[in-house]
Amino acid sequence: MDGGTDFRILNLNCWGIPYLNLSKLRKERMLDIAEELAKGACDVVCLQEIWSVSDFERLRTACMGKYPYSHYFHSGVIGSGLCVFSKSPIVGAFYHHYSVNGYPHRIFHGDWFGGKMVGLCQILHHGLTINVYVTHFHAEYNHTDKPYHGHRLVQAFEMCQFIEHTGQTSHVNVIAGDFNTEPEEIGYKLITKLLEMKDSWTTQTCIQDACDGSTSDVPSNSFTKPSASIRFPKGKRIDYVMYQVNDECDIECLESSVTMGRVPGKDYNFSDHEAVDAKLKIHKKEKKPLPEFDEKSSSECIQVLEDVIGDIKTGHDNLKTVQLWTRIGLIISLSLCLLWFIPHFDKIKLVALVLATLGVSYMFVMATVGIRMERKAYTECINNMTLKLNSLKRERKS
Structure with a gap:
């Protein structure tokens, strides 16, 4: 087995709704996010809720020095909100638009207009073909009744099918996004069991004693509502970086951390979500082992x-x-x-x-x-x- 190839990926839901001031301090935060990403700490960055193409263009311009390759997925009425930035060449892109995604008459839920989907960017990284998938499932809105539970399950299964049929020739498949699904829910189990996806947070070799991986409704987040802090005193873990390998490679997660909380020197956060930063090590195998039935x-x-x-x-x-x-x-x-x-x-x-x-x-x-x-x-x-x-x-x- 070789010495391995490092691959670091960051995922963040940017909360960038450009209408009716629904996303507080959006313009200021987009500048802060651009400045942070321009440091170029990761190999790939996956973002959700970049609903405005002009916001994407500003991010792309600011990050061009560190991330010369980027792709924005256009879908739905106002766009998918999904985009990918990469240091290594993006050699192909494709997407699947989810067949169910809320209702148009629920205007303030908005998901129907957003064109939720799973996007694929095929990246050539140091001789490895890495399929990077980015997605954003339908929001929950009501934690008790869960009116869109069925929609998220359909989206999770369609994502699994999309990855299964497009990821067979890659060395590694990585999925990053806001699943709006917690680890104990059936949708999470569907993804991790059906695709045998590994959750970077639970498989990392570096133990995070001071954090439980929560990325949404985190009490310390400046945009978290008081009612959410009461209902979810530790926040919710709904944003993920997961990975899957084929028979040619082994992969280990060296570290997965929650980052991009409070903007340095400011009294507000980068977003109402926290980012997930995963450091992976990819090893090519010398031989292809015969798959064993489990x-x-x-x-x-x-x-x-x-x-x-x-x-x-x-x-x-x-x-x-x-x-x-x-x-x-x-x-x-x-x-x-x-x-x-x-x-x-x-x-x-x-x-x-x-x-x-x-x-x-x-x-x-x-x-x-x-x-x-x-x-x-x-x-x-x-x-x-x-x-x-x-x-x-x-x-x-x-």
Whole structure:
């Protein structure tokens, strides 16, 4: 085995919403992030929530000296928010747009407009082909009801499928991003079991005694709401750097740390998230060992898939309720049209007509297109998972 190749990667959700001052101090923070990244400490930087292309261009210009290669993924109505900066050449890029991603009528949740996806940048790093994937799953919003739990599971599985089918020829696959999923949740288990992805935080050889890896709702973060600090006194670990190797390489995580908290000399943080900085060591093997069947790992993967299929079926069944409320909304919208026949009250009639037109249009589209698309996405995901599940069961029997 050779002396190994160092590969250091940083991941940060930058909280860069450019509208209605939803992201506090965005312009100032983008300058601070650019200044920090321009130091060039890492080999690759993966960012989320760079919603403005002009913000990306400013970052690209500031970092050009250390990161001459970069790529921004364009997707959705306002963009994907995902971008990658690299010291080594980016020789190819591709992406997959998630089939379900929230609802357009939930404007203040915004994910539907963001075009959530998983992006791939293939990087040639010191003779190694490294596939760097970056993603951002749908936000949680409600920790108790978890209305988008099914959507995140579909996104997690589609990401796994994308990596499985695009990462077969690389030496190393690395995924970085905001999964909006904690380690104890089924979505995390799906990724780590189905893809056998290694979490840099849990596999690092350097023990972090003073930190538990939390990256969101961290109490010390200047943008964390007091209510979040009460609900999550230690914060949440939802941002990750994970890695996967093929039979030609071994890889170890020397260190994984939470960084880019408070801006030096300022009274605010770089973002409402903390960054994850992972230092990896990649070794080429002299021989390709024959893969061994792992009974325990296979059983765990089968169990996780069965649990995820059950959760997604629940989301599929819940569409009946959504469809019912959509029909009720359509009836109410049509009823507003009756106000047009009330004598006088011209202003009321005009408002009623506008609301009725908007309501009927939206409810009709949701009833005929939106819900049907979501149902088909759930069905396709369940079918694909079932194929994978049956394959694993056959492999275990043989």
